[in-house]
Amino acid sequence: MTVRIQRLLVVGLGLIGGSLAKAARERGLCAEVIGSSRNPETLEKALANGVVDRVVTSLEDIAGELGKGDVVLIGVPTLTVPAIVNQLQAILSPEVTITDVASVKGSVVASVRDAYNEIPQQFVPGHPIAGSEKSGVEAANSSLFDDHRVILTPLPETGADHLQRVRDLWQGVGAVISEMPVPEHDEVLAATSHLPHMLAYTLVDALAHMRENREIFRYAAGGFRDFTRIAASDPVMWHDIVMANSDALLKVLDNFTDHVSSLKEAIKNKDSAHLLGVFTRAREARNHFAKMLENKAYLEPMTQTIDYRVAPAEAVTGDIRVPGDKSISHRSIMLGSLANGTTEVTGFLEGEDSLATLQAFRDMGVVIEGPDNGRVTIHGVGMQGLQAPVGPLYLGNSGTSMRLLAGLLAGQAFDVELTGDESLSKRPMERVAAPLRQMGAVIETAEGGRPPLLIKGGQTLKAIDYKLPMASAQVKSCVLLAGLYAQGMTRTTEPAPTRDHTERMLTGFGYPVERHGAVAELSGGGKMTATPIDVPSDISSATFFMVAAAIAPGSDITLTHVGVNPTRIGVINILQMMGADLELTNYREVGGEPVADIRVRYAPLHGIHIPEDQVPLAIDEFPALFIAAACAEGETVLSGAEELRVKESDRIQAMADGLEILGVRTVPTPDGIVITGGPIGGGEVDSLGDHRIAMSFAVASLRANGPILIRNCNNVATSFPGFVALANNAGLKIAEETR
Ligand SMILES: O=C(O)C1=C[C@@H](OP(=O)(O)O)[C@@H](O)[C@H](O)C1
Ligand SMILES: C=C(OP(=O)(O)O)C(=O)O
Numbered sequence: 001m002t003v004r005i006q007r008l009l010v011v012g013l014g015l016i017g018g019s020l021a022k023a024a025r026e027r028g029l030c031a032e033v034i035g036s037s038r039n040p041e042t043l044e045k046a047l048a049n050g051v052v053d054r055v056v057t058s059l060e061d062i063a064g065e066l067g068k069g070d071v072v073l074i075g076v077p078t079l080t081v082p083a084i085v086n087q088l089q090a091i092l093s094p095e096v097t098i099t100d101v102a103s104v105k106g107s108v109v110a111s112v113r114d115a116y117n118e119i120p121q122q123f124v125p126g127h128p129i130a131g132s133e134k135s136g137v138e139a140a141n142s143s144l145f146d147d148h149r150v151i152l153t154p155l156p157e158t159g160a161d162h163l164q165r166v167r168d169l170w171q172g173v174g175a176v177i178s179e180m181p182v183p184e185h186d187e188v189l190a191a192t193s194h195l196p197h198m199l200a201y202t203l204v205d206a207l208a209h210m211r212e213n214r215e216i217f218r219y220a221a222g223g224f225r226d227f228t229r230i231a232a233s234d235p236v237m238w239h240d241i242v243m244a245n246s247d248a249l250l251k252v253l254d255n256f257t258d259h260v261s262s263l264k265e266a267i268k269n270k271d272s273a274h275l276l277g278v279f280t281r282a283r284e285a286r287n288h289f290a291k292m293l294e295n296k297a298y299l300e301p302m303t304q305t306i307d308y309r310v311a312p313a314e315a316v317t318g319d320i321r322v323p324g325d326k327s328i329s330h331r332s333i334m335l336g337s338l339a340n341g342t343t344e345v346t347g348f349l350e351g352e353d354s355l356a357t358l359q360a361f362r363d364m365g366v367v368i369e370g371p372d373n374g375r376v377t378i379h380g381v382g383m384q385g386l387q388a389p390v391g392p393l394y395l396g397n398s399g400t401s402m403r404l405l406a407g408l409l410a411g412q413a414f415d416v417e418l419t420g421d422e423s424l425s426k427r428p429m430e431r432v433a434a435p436l437r438q439m440g441a442v443i444e445t446a447e448g449g450r451p452p453l454l455i456k457g458g459q460t461l462k463a464i465d466y467k468l469p470m471a472s473a474q475v476k477s478c479v480l481l482a483g484l485y486a487q488g489m490t491r492t493t494e495p496a497p498t499r500d501h502t503e504r505m506l507t508g509f510g511y512p513v514e515r516h517g518a519v520a521e522l523s524g525g526g527k528m529t530a531t532p533i534d535v536p537s538d539i540s541s542a543t544f545f546m547v548a549a550a551i552a553p554g555s556d557i558t559l560t561h562v563g564v565n566p567t568r569i570g571v572i573n574i575l576q577m578m579g580a581d582l583e584l585t586n587y588r589e590v591g592g593e594p595v596a597d598i599r600v601r602y603a604p605l606h607g608i609h610i611p612e613d614q615v616p617l618a619i620d621e622f623p624a625l626f627i628a629a630a631c632a633e634g635e636t637v638l639s640g641a642e643e644l645r646v647k648e649s650d651r652i653q654a655m656a657d658g659l660e661i662l663g664v665r666t667v668p669t670p671d672g673i674v675i676t677g678g679p680i681g682g683g684e685v686d687s688l689g690d691h692r693i694a695m696s697f698a699v700a701s702l703r704a705n706g707p708i709l710i711r712n713c714n715n716v717a718t719s720f721p722g723f724v725a726l727a728n729n730a731g732l733k734i735a736e737e738t739r
Contacts (some may be wrong), residue, residue, distance in 0.1 A: 002242040003170060003317045004069065004071040004168075005029060005030070005031075005069065005070070005071050005165055005168065006030060006031050006067075006070050006400070007030060007032045007033075007034060007066060007069075007070040007071070007560060008021070008024050008029070008030040008034065008070070008071050008073065008169070009033070009034045009035075009036060009056075009062060009066065009070070009072045009073070009074055009473050010032050010033070010035050010036070010052070010053055010073050011037075011059065011072060011076060011084055012074065012076035012077075012080075012084075012139070013035050013036075013037045013046050013051065013052070013075065013076060013143075013336045013702045014026040014038075014073035014075060014076075014077075014135060014136060014137065014234075015041050015131060015134060015136060015137075015139045015140065015234075015329070016075050016101045016128060016130070016131065016144075017035075017073065017075025017076075017101065017128065017137075018035075018046065018051050018075075018136075018137040018140030018171075018735055019130075019139075019140045019141050019142060019144040019145065019205070020073060020075070020101070020128075020137070020145070020173060021033050021035055021051050021052050021140070021269075021443040022048070022049075022050065022051045022052075022141070022142040023142040023143070023144070023145060023172075023173035024144075024173060024378050025050070025052065025053065025176070025509065026050075026142045027142075027172055029169065029172040029173070030071075033051075033052045033056065034053065034054050034055070034056060034062060035047075035051060035052035035054075035055045035056075036055065036056045036057070036058075036062065037055070037060060037137075037212075038055075038057075039576055040057065040177055041518075042056065042136075042137050043055040043180060044308045045087070045137050045138055046096075046137050046140075049137070049138070049140065049451050051140050051516065053136060054316055058093060059084075059087050060090065060091060063088070063092050063093075063600045064091070064093035066092065066096045066097060067093050067095050067143065068093075068095040068096070069165075070096050070097070070170060071096070071097045071098075071099065071104050071165060071166070072088065072097070072098050072099070072376070073099050073101065073169075073338050074098070074099070074101070074102070074136060074331060075100070075101050077102075077236055077237050077240045077319050078102040078103060078104050078107065078108070078237070078240035078241055078244045079107075079158070079239075079240040079243060079244065080240075081100060081102055081107075081108050081111055082111035082114070082115070082125045084270060085111050085112050085115045086111075087425075087475070088114045088115075088128070089115040089116055090271075092255075094121070094122055095588065096122060097118075097124060097166060097336065098122050098123050099123075099124045099125070099126050099127055099166045099169075100125060100126060101126060101127060101193075101246075102125075102244075103127055103129065103189060103193065103237075103241045103477075104186055104189070104241055104244040104245040105125050105127060105153045105182045105185045105186055106126055106182055106186050106244070106245070107244035108185065108244075108494070109125055109153075109182055109315045110157065110616065118157070119155050119157040119158070120157070121158060121159035121162060121614070122157060122158060122159065122162050123157075124152060124154055124158055124162050124165075124166040125152065125153045125154070125155070126150060126152045126153070126170070127150065127151045127152075127153070127185065127189070127326055128145055128148060128149075128151075128170070128175060129148055129149045129150065129151065129193075129671055130145050130148040130150075131176075131233075133721070135233070135237070136189065136236050136620050142173075142346070145170065145173045145174050145175040145608060146173075146174035146175075147175075147176060147472070148172060148174075148176065149175065149176050149177075149178060150170045150175040150176070150181070151177075151178055151180060151185055152166065152167070152170075152175050152178075152179050153179065153180060153181060153182045154179060155182070156677050157408040159351050161731070163181050164259065167270065167647040167677060168321075171531060172655055175647040178738045183576070183618060183658060186245050186248045187248045187251075187252075189245070189248075190245055190248035190249045190252050191252045192249070194239075194242065194249050195249065195252045195253065195256060196230065196254075197230050197231075197238055197241075197243070198249070198253070199231060199256075199286045200227060200228045200229070200231040201231050201238070202227055203227065203231070203541040204228050204231040204245050206618065210223060211230070212711070217646060221561065223383060226367075228314055229321050235516075238384050241279045242484070246495050251647075255522070255666070259278075262274070263278065264280075265736050266443075269712075270463070273367050273379055274654055275687065276367045276369060276379065277365075277367040277735075280362070280369055281362060282361070282369060282370060284362065288436075291292050292503075293371065294397070294467060297534075299604045301678045302321065302329060302652060302689070304738040304739060305627055305711075305712060305733050305738065305739050306712075306713045306714045306716075306736055306737070306738055307710060307711050307713060307736075307737045307738075308694065308697075308698055308708075308710040308713045308724070308735070308736060308737075309707060309708075309709050309731065309734070309735045309736075309737055310650075310697070310698050310704075310707060310708045310709075310710065310733060310734045311701065311707050311711075311735075312682075312701055312702075312704050312705060312706065312707065313552070313702050313731055313733045314552065314554060314702070314731060314735070315384060315547045315549075315552045315553065315554035315555040315556075315602070315702050315731055316372070316545060316549050316552060316555045316557050316702070316730040316731040316732065317318070317554075317555060317556050317557055317730065317731060318557060318558075318729065318730050318731075319557075319558045319560060319727075320539055320542075320545055320557060320559055320560070320726060320730060321559070322481075322537045322538060322541040322542050322545070322559060322562070322720070322726065323349050323350070323351065323374075323534070323537065323538060323541060323546075323721060323722065324347040324348050324349035324350065324354075324374060324535035324537060324538060325347075325501075325535050325536055325537065325538040325539070325540075325661075325717050326349050326353055326354055326400070326538055326540065326713060327350060327473070327499055327501050327538075327561065328402060328501050328505070328533070328536070328593065329345075329348050329349040329351075329354035329357075329535055330353070330354050330357045330398075330400050330401060330404060330504055330531065330533045331404070331477075331495045331505045332345045332348065332376070332505070332533040333345075333354070333357045333358050333361055333368070333376070333378065334357065334404060334405075334408060334680075335480070335506065335509050336363070336376075336378035336380055336381065336530065336533070337361045337364075337368075337378055337380055337381060337386070337530060338380060338381070338383050338385075338386075338408075338484075338528055339378075339380035339382075339527075339528040339529055339530040339531070340379065340380055340382050340528065340529055340530065341375070341380055341530030342377060342379055342380065342530050343378040343380060343530040343531065343532070343533060344375070344376075344377055344532045344533070344534065345370075345374075345375065345376040345377075345489060345532075345534075345535060346374055346532075346533070346733045347534055347535035347536065347537070347561075347596060347700045348370070348371050348374045348375065348535055348719075348723055349374075349376045349535065349538065349719070350371045351717060351718050351719050351720065352396055352397065352398075352715075352716045352717050352718040352721075353396065353397060353398035353400065353719060354398075355371075356394070356395045356396040356397075356398050356401050356663060357400075357401045358371070358376070358396065358399065358660065359394075360393040360394075360395065360401065360405060361378075361386075362387075362389070363389040363390070363391075363393055363463045364386040364387055364393075364408065365381065365385075365386065365387035366378065366379065366380075366381055366385075366386070367379040369712075372706050373537070378530075380517055380528075380530050381459055381628040382527065383484065383485075383526075383527055383528070384413075386409075386412055386414075387414070387508070388415070388416070388417060388457075389413035390411075391417075392416075392417035392418065392419045392452065393405065393416060393417070393418050393419070393536040393584040394419050395418060395420045395424065395459075396420060396421050396431075396685065396718070396728070397420065397421050397423055397424055397648060397689075397691075397715055397718045398424065399424060399427055399474060399647070399648075399658075400474055400720065401568065402418050402420060402424060402427075402429065402451060402453065402504075403429070403431075403432045403474040403475065403477070403478050403590070404434045404477050404478055404481060405418060405435060406418065406429070406433070406443070406453055406478055406479035406481070407432065407436065407477065407478030407482040408483045409455050409457075409480045410436045410439065410441035410443065410455055410459070410461060411441070411461045411482055411484070411485025411486065412455075412457050412485070413457050413460065414437040414457040414458075415453050415454070415455065415457045416454075416455050416457070416655055417453065417454050418452060418453040418455070419452040419453060420451050420452075421452060422689075423452060423649065423689055423690070423715075424561070425446075425450060425452075425650050426450060426451065427451070427646055427647075427648075428448075428449055428450070428646055428680035428722050429445050429449050429451055429453055429469065430445060430449030431449075431469075431472065431475050432474070432475055432479075433449060433453065435466050435478070435479050435482075436478070436479075436482055437477070438464050438466070438618040439461045439462060439463070439479075439482055439483075439486055439490075440454035440459050440461045440486075440487050441455065441456075441458055441459055441461060441482065442455070442459055443455050443456070444456075450723070452539070460487070461482060461483075461486035461487065461524070462487050462490050462491060463486045463488030463491075463524060464479070464481060464491075465490075465521075465699070466479050466490075466491065466492050466493070467490060467495075468493065468494045468495060470495070470643060471495050471496040471498050471615070471616040471643070472494075472498060472643070473498035473499040473500070473502070473567075473616075475729035476492045476494055476498060476502070476520065476586070477501075477502040479492050480502055480503070480506070480513075480520060481490060481523055483522050483523075483613060484511070484522070484524055484526070485525075485729055486524040487524055487525070488523065488524065489521050489522070489523050490522055490523075490524065491519060492520050492521070493518050493519050494518050495518070496518075496613060496615075496616050497566075497567050497616065497617065498522075498567060498616045498617075498619075499565065499567045499568055500515075500567050501563070501565070501593070503515055503520050503591045504593060505533070505592070506522065506528070506564075506572075508533075508591060508592045509528035509529060509530070509531055510513060510527075510529045510531070511526050511527070511528050512526065512530055512617045514563065514630050515666075527563060530554060530698050531591075531734050532591065533589045533591055534590045536561055536562060536563035536590055536593055536595045537559065537560070537561045537562045537563060538562075538563065538570075538719070538720075539563050539564065539565075539568050539569070539581075539621075540620045540621060540717055540719065541719060541720045541723075542570075542729070543571050543620075543621045544623075544695045544696070544699050544720075544723075545557055545600070545698075545727075545730060546571065546575060546580075546598065546600045546624075547557055547560065547624045547625065547627055547628045547699055548576055548699045548702055548727075548730070548731075548732070549600035549601065549602060550575055550578075550580040550581075550582075550600055550601070550603070550605060550628055550631075551605065551627065551628060551631040551699075551702055551703050551732075552702035552703065552731075553602045554602060555600070555601060555602045556599070556600075556601045556602075557600050557601075557672065557730060558597055558598070558599045558600075559598045559600075560586075560597045561590075561595055561597070561598065562595065562597070562598050563593055563595055563701040564584065564587075564594050564595060564596045565593055565594055565619075566594070566596075567616075567617060568617060569617060570614040570615070570616070570617030570618025570619075570621065571618045571624075571625065572584070572598070573614055573618075574608070574610055574614055574618055574621075574625055575600075575605075575625075575628065577608050577610075578605040578606060578607070578608055578628060578629075578636070579603055579604060579632075580600065580603055580604050580605060581600065581601045581629075582598060582599070582601040583598070583599045583603070584596040584597070584598055584599075584601075585597050585599065604633065605628055605631060605632035605635045605677075606632050606634055607629060607632045607633060607634035607635040607636040607637075607675075607676075607677055608636055608637075609636075609637045610625075610636065610637065610638045610639075612640035613643050615638075615640050615641045619641075619644070620647075620692060621656050622638065622641065622644055622651060622655075622695045623636050623651055623654075623690075623692045623693050623695075623696040624692070624695070625698060626659065626666075626673065626675055626696065627696050627699050628656045628699075629675040629677060629679055630659055630664040630675055630678070630680060630700070630703075631680070631703050632677040633677055633679075634677060635674055635676050635677070636674070636675045636677070637672070637673075637674050638672035638673050638674075638675075639669065639671055639672040640671055640672065641671055641672045642671040642672075643697075644672075647692075648688075648689070648690040648691065648692070648715070649687075649688040649689065650691060651690065651692070651693065652668050652669075652673050653668060654686075654687070654688050654690060655673070655693060655696065656668040656673060657686075658685035658686070658687075658697055660673065660695065661683045661685050662680050662681050662682070662683050662685065662697075662700065662704065662708065663678070663679065663680065663681040663683075664676070664677075664678060664680060665678065677709055679703075679705065680700055680703045680705065681704065681705055681706055682704055682706020682707045682708055683696050683704065683706070683708060683709070684709040684711065685708060685709070685710055685711065686710075686711040686712060687710055687712050687715075688712060689714065690715065691713075691716045691718050691719050692719075693715075694712070694713040694715070694716050695720065695723060696714060697710045698710060698723075698727060698731075698732060698734055701733065701734075702731075702732070713736075724736055
């Protein structure tokens with residue numbers, strides 16, 4: 001329903017009133033725009049600058065003309081609003097829509113109620129979040145509201161057509177409308193607008209009072225200028241706002257004063273942890289909000305969807321260092337946070353999954369600097385030093401974060417809730433909840449053992465001897481991490497070897513872990529000491545380039561500094577069994593983890609039966625290995641890999657569907673797949689938001705005879721930020737498209 005506005009009367013032609021009048025006039029939103037002001041000079045300027053069609057000096061002169069379809073907008077300073085409202089009550093027809101632009105809504109609504117003895121249907125309180133330190137009709141700017149927010153705070157009595165008319169007016173001048181209740185508006189604005197203005201005014205006033213003020217202002221550049229820009233705002237307007245919103249403002253001022261007092265204490269006591277804590281948290285929050293605002297998070301989906309359009313490519317060549325290992329990055333944050341002392345991490349993966357873990361620990365009070373080019377400094381808080389987070393810990397797409405944190409947090413003193421994105425919210429968590437409950441933890445899951453996880457703090461955990469029902473490093477790590485807080489010796493026995501980064505890193509941090517064969521055990525109640533961590537490149541990310549070189553004639557690529565922990569090298573073993581030409585050189589150990597450079601040159605591949613003992617050692621590499629199988633002579637058979645069905649997507653089905661579309665024959669089975677090698681065509685495939693599916697199909701382009709469009713590739717950033725640039729450098733032809 002669009003309700004056309006006939007006449008718009010703007011009472012008070014300051015910056016906001018003047019800008020609205022001018023914008024409405026220029027955009028032809030109303031039949032006529034009329035301005036009213038007590039000041040004849042303002043009226044003259046308004047006419048001269050084309051702000052209004054006509055002016056009136058008193059409301060009586062015009063009120064009688066106005067009726068249904070007309071709008072009166074009160075644009076005077078907040079404390080002058082009651083006088084205008086009183087006047088309007090006496091002379092204006094109840095059919096005329098009345099709205100206002102005051103920065104405080106409680107006091108305006110109260111003045112309307114006083115004047116009318118009720119809230120009339122015609123009244124629609126509003127507040128455009130726009131402005132500038134400039135004031136007056138001469139500053140009127142018809143694009144002031146473009147993409148700016150206007151908050152309307154309609155009351156139960158407000159009439160629907162009046163509300164619609166005001167919405168149309170603001171939308172017509174380019175604004176974006178949100179609605180909220182009056183008290184919420186006043187609290188939000190006290191914190192986000194009124195407090196900063198008070199601080200800016202006070203800072204400038206305080207400095208101006210210092211004896212050497214000339215000198216101070218002479219040297220006050222960047223920071224001072226940025227911080228105090230708003231101290232040039234209209235003093236009367238701000239006086240009125242403060243008087244009108246004093247209750248809400250006093251509340252935020254109290255809170256802020258407490259923070260300043262703690263900062264003062266920290267400076268006095270040279271408390272670096274406190275200072276760094278405040279600064280790193282604030283910087284993160286500022287960046288986070290800036291991103292949200294850039295994306296207009298309240299208006300549109302947070303980000304756009306990224307697709308890859310991949311053209312057929314020839315070969316891959318060069319020396320490449322892929323980003324840091326995801327599993328090790330997660331663990332570096334977890335153990336570094338619980339250690340005594342400061343842990344320096346280099347090579348940290350700045351992907352969304354490991355950043356989710358990092359943020360979770362920040363949310364629990366750990367001061368973490370970085371990441372900055374893979375460098376992270378963690379100020380460990382000791383085994384008992386985590387604090388209750390203020391809200392749920394959001395872990396995005398990351399299964400590892402949720403399952404390992406569940407273990408670590410089961411024995412803490414506080415309650416915590418773990419949540420995740422759509423994909424993570426579908427993944428099974430009973431596999432960790434069950435052993436943790438056996439240890440005495442109190443954990444609730446949503447239906448079907450899915451996230452969110454609600455963990456009740458303050459439980460006494462006791463050690464268990466846990467035989468893992470599936471080969472899962474996440475479940476093993478979860479139980480061992482809970483074991484750090486349990487009474488007695490916690491033991492895990494795994495059905496097949498899985499990645500052992502937790503055990504290695506605990507040892508590195510000085511926490512004794514006994515290991516023999518399939519068994520790992522540790523006693524609760526110990527402590528850890530900070531130690532530097534150098535994270536090797538992720539073999540799971542390197543895999544995409546290994547497969548790329550293995551399938552594309554003419555390829556010769558060297559992947560440097562790759563982690564080649566024996567529990568992770570299934571992909572190397574399987575590719576070699578298929579006939580790939582793979583060579584490991586420069587073998588060394590870095591911080592308890594073996595590392596090597598891997599050179600891969602093209603060689604024809606043949607299908608194999610993948611030995612089941614290799615499955616856990618290559619669990620994340622199968623989507624890419626399926627592409628190798630599609631390029632191999634004959635059949636490749638995988639079994640014993642039902643775990644692939646509960647990753648970020650059902651990776652067996654997702655790959656089978658995509659390969660079929662590209663003309664490759666596949667037969668999915670409950671625990672694996674049979675793939676018959678053959679030519680690969682072009683087509684459109686869906687990664688289902690699974691990073692490894694997206695990157696695998698990009699690699700397929702090296703053997704495809706047409707372009708491949710891969711849908712939903714945003715999550716590549718969870719494990720492999722910079723993938724597209726690195727891949728294109730090596731020889732792929734990926735174009736990112738957003739929609
Ligand atoms: O412990 C880890 O860091 C991981 C273990 C594996 O999961 P499962 O334990 O579920 O097999 C793997 O798929 C995941 O990417 C990372
Ligand atoms: C399975 C994976 O990760 P996670 O379980 O941590 O989401 C993966 O990275 O392939």
